[in-house]
Amino acid sequence: MPLINHLKEHRARLGVNQSELGKMADVSRQTISLIERGDYSPSVTLALKLAKIFQVQVEDIFVYEEGEDDEE
Amino acid sequence: MRKVKMMKSNNTYKNTDKKTNKTNKPTKKWNNSYTKLVLMLCLGAVIGAAGSIVLSFSGEEMASFYSAAIHYLEKTGVFWVGGLVVIITVAGIAIYIHLKRLWRKEEESDDETADMWGEKFDFWSQLGITVANTSSGTILILGFLSMPSRFRNVDLDISTTSGMYHFVLYIALAALLVGGAVLVCILEILIIHLMQKRDPHKQGDPSSFSFNKKWLESCDETEKMVIYQAGYKAYTRIQVMILIAMIATIWGKLWFDTGNFPIVLVGILWIYGTASFGIRKMKGLKNR
Numbered sequence: 001m002p003l004i005n006h007l008k009e010h011r012a013r014l015g016v017n018q019s020e021l022g023k024m025a026d027v028s029r030q031t032i033s034l035i036e037r038g039d040y041s042p043s044v045t046l047a048l049k050l051a052k053i054f055q056v057q058v059e060d061i062f063v064y065e066e067g068e069d070d071e072e
Numbered sequence: 073m074r075k076v077k078m079m080k081s082n083n084t085y086k087n088t089d090k091k092t093n094k095t096n097k098p099t100k101k102w103n104n105s106y107t108k109l110v111l112m113l114c115l116g117a118v119i120g121a122a123g124s125i126v127l128s129f130s131g132e133e134m135a136s137f138y139s140a141a142i143h144y145l146e147k148t149g150v151f152w153v154g155g156l157v158v159i160i161t162v163a164g165i166a167i168y169i170h171l172k173r174l175w176r177k178e179e180e181s182d183d184e185t186a187d188m189w190g191e192k193f194d195f196w197s198q199l200g201i202t203v204a205n206t207s208s209g210t211i212l213i214l215g216f217l218s219m220p221s222r223f224r225n226v227d228l229d230i231s232t233t234s235g236m237y238h239f240v241l242y243i244a245l246a247a248l249l250v251g252g253a254v255l256v257c258i259l260e261i262l263i264i265h266l267m268q269k270r271d272p273h274k275q276g277d278p279s280s281f282s283f284n285k286k287w288l289e290s291c292d293e294t295e296k297m298v299i300y301q302a303g304y305k306a307y308t309r310i311q312v313m314i315l316i317a318m319i320a321t322i323w324g325k326l327w328f329d330t331g332n333f334p335i336v337l338v339g340i341l342w343i344y345g346t347a348s349f350g351i352r353k354m355k356g357l358k359n360r
Contacts, residue, residue, distance in 0.1 A: 031295070
């Protein structure tokens with residue numbers, strides 16, 4: 001998956017667990033866990049919510065990196 | 073006019089092979105599909121022919137085995153159903169207690185271990201609901217298979233020993249059927265209420281007809297995605313099972329005189345499932 005996320009680092013910086021972050025973002029703990037593992041890409045709405053919670057830009061949490069083939 | 077720079081994308085639909093610079097011809101895929109279809113038809117014909125040859129030699133034995141199995145189930149079914157109800161009761165209580173323990177551990181733990189307990193709670197709650205759902209179906213199937221095909225052929229005269237035995241047997245079976253069905257419903261309601269206490273966002277009354285709709289509406293994006301994926305996988309697998317059931321009912325009619333009713337029933341389920349999925353998909357595309 002080309003989407004790299006730093007959600008876990010930001011969550012640790014805020015000092016909350018997955019359940020608490022889920023409640024703050026109005027999603028389940030499962031959603032936070034799937035995003036952190038890279039098994040799920042959040043919707044735009046959720047990404048913006050998370051950025052607002054952490055008081056950072058969305059690009060500080062989620063980074064899109066294209067594969068080497070596309071750079072040619 | 074401002075020129076817009078086109079971004080390079082990881083286009084998986086490109087049909088040019090970079091190594092050879094040749095365009096992949098899509099016609100090859102169409103030929104492969106038709107070839108596979110012909111091969112599957114031939115394979116089906118071979119399997120059907122082999123099955124017919126086997127049944128022509130052993131059909132009588134299979135029919136008598138089937139009758140003997142049904143007769144055995146009619147005599148002992150109440151004990152099988154009773155045992156199943158006991159197992160489900162014990163398992164249900166154990167799962168519920170385990171879930172409460174997992175939730176308590178999740179609340180008392182720190183970050184990393186809380187995540188682990190939360191994952192276990194999600195797994196065990198879904199397991200409990202799955203056990204409840206499959207158990208109710210199993211109890212009903214086993215229970216109704218244990219009923220005699222015609223009650224007027226059974227001695228139910230309570231003045232005789234045999235009649236009293238049959239009377240008590242079938243009353244007990246009916247009680248276990250109803251009791252078992254109620255038990256699994258209670259188990260499912262308890263688990264759902266526990267999930268809702270843990271996550272108050274989850275809505276819906278489990279005893280209501282609109283429960284599935286309200287529950288789905290209250291799920292977040294990943295929970296909906298998991299449900300949709302599970303639903304689609306279940307649909308595709310049920311399509312295969314219905315095909316197998318259709319073959320089995322046709323064989324049953326030819327070899328065991330099971331009649332047309334099973335074929336009609338399976339056919340109706342097949343058509344309903346396929347049409348329902350197709351119509352729902354068309355509605356979904358229309359609403360975009």
